[in-house]
Amino acid sequence: MARDIPGQPASDTVAVTDAEFERLCAFLYRRSGLSYGETKRYFVERRLRDRMAATGARSFQAYFGKLATDPGEVERLINAFTVNETYFYREEHQFRCLTGSLLDRIVARKPAGSPIRIWAIPCATGEEPYSIAIWLLENWPKVDEWDIEIIGSDIDTRVLKAAEAGLYSTRALMRLPEVLVAKYFRRTPAGFLIDEALRGSVRFTRANVVDAAEMGRYRGFDVVFCRNLLIYFDEVSRRQAAENIYDSLEPGGYVCLGHTESMSRISSLFRVRRFPEAIVYQKPAAPDDD
């Protein structure tokens, strides 16, 4: 809740004019690709007022000026617009794309015996890499024919500990069919504990996607899931991250971004590829192939 300051209008009584709304929308679109029109005005204004209150900005001008010079505030504003929750099977269409389109193309050029390598960065508390593991076991007919390595990385060592522990709330499992919860989780007094074998099959590591030297050990991936991270970065960091991800991929490998993210604000290194299930980005393989 916004705190009322004596002598100041409470933040939810500050009117946002048409012009201010248009300026903010133009800024957000250019900077992040988030696109809002008049129909989303209430949604936009509420979040704008929250951020103005939190930063103590007394006017739109004061707040907008801060946005131009403070990348941290841009990050917090975008965060207010994008619900950044993590749960199992989030953005399922990309997993469908993985088994419906990407993996067949990947194994078509992979020598037998070499592993398929998938990287989830950031992995937060592990929902995404474990989701990939469950999805593959359930949905990819060739899952027994190939060795598959799944690595989850994050900059935050506390979330990595939680990921390794593999203990989840009902909320994290809300999108997972009950039959899969029963199959891959054990109910404990502390929550749902992920299956031991599954827990042993995902490797968690600490990594900073912006740090080129640190990223040097991550090579040879076929698919990188990098969802809801780059949208928060400034121009310099997102470019470095894109370079590092590009180098971590095999030629012809794929990147999946979050559904509100677009490579158009990040990097020109990748080719836009459209599959029936999703749009993904590909590191070009030489010679030009699919």
Added chain:
Amino acid sequence: MMTDPALPFVRRPDAARRVLIVDDATLVRLFYREALQAAGFEVEEAINGIEAMEKVLSQRFDLLVVDVNMPKMDGLALLRALRAQAEVASVPVLVTSSEAAEHDVAAARAAGANYYLVKPISQEDLVLYSAVLTGAPA
């Protein structure tokens, strides 16, 4: 980015023509949008070549109006990418650029532009050439 699973398989002759405006300048996109919408076109926008490719590959367009100077992927790179991708290679492209030199025009032609207008362009010209290039009823 999600794709639209409900792409129409068929377009009827009276259906509105869809135009994608590709320009990094906010006011240019707004100026074109107002003119084209008033003339009955449906309009989408993209800020550079990459966003244009994302949209072209997931929605049907009858015309792209493309600026040359844009960040990340410029207009000529977009043209080359379009022309190299079978399912979208034939979409007409109207290049609008502030560059008026012969070598700029030649480069756009070589990349596969259907027509080239030097900026600033009037709303009347935009609508006229859009109608011609999309075969929209006058």
Added chain:
Amino acid sequence: MPLVRREPGKPQPDAGTEAADLRSADPERRRRAVRGLGRALDRNPEAAETLTGLLATEPDPTVREAILSSLVGHHDPRTAQALLPLLRSQDAGLRNGASEALQAMPDAVRPHLPGLLADDDPDVRILAADLARGLPAREASALLCDMLDRETHVNACAAAIDVLAETGTPDALGTLRAVAGRFPGEPFLAFAVSVAIARIEGSGG
């Protein structure tokens, strides 16, 4: 068990930072060499000139991107200096790449902006107007107004007005009204000015 757990890999030595690799015929090797050089920029700022020098002749877009991405994070005045001539390139990809990189280093670009905004070449002035986006609103507004007050090229005016519509401050209003009056035959400019004025005037709250 199809799902196997392995370590991600050993840290790779800084392979490919040899100067010779910058001239390799293999773009992948050139990319690695460029990135190696980019990581060492803080210790070896002269490398910025080597990198920009390569840009003009580098045919591979992924190597170009690596060069620009290395330079973007390096806010050294010499880096900006080395990138500036590329704004005049006939190659659209190159001049836009340079412009984007420069926009991300406002402090290094600041001293050059007044000169660029008054450049003889209108195409350079157009790109320069965009560079002002990286500066604080009041400063950008003042610089762009100085430019607009004497600007004769309609597209250069348009580029400056586009930035002002987003971040311009009320000090710009007088200049904007005057510009519209100087180009009576240009409907786009009249439109751009009216939107910019409405957005600035309407954002007083």
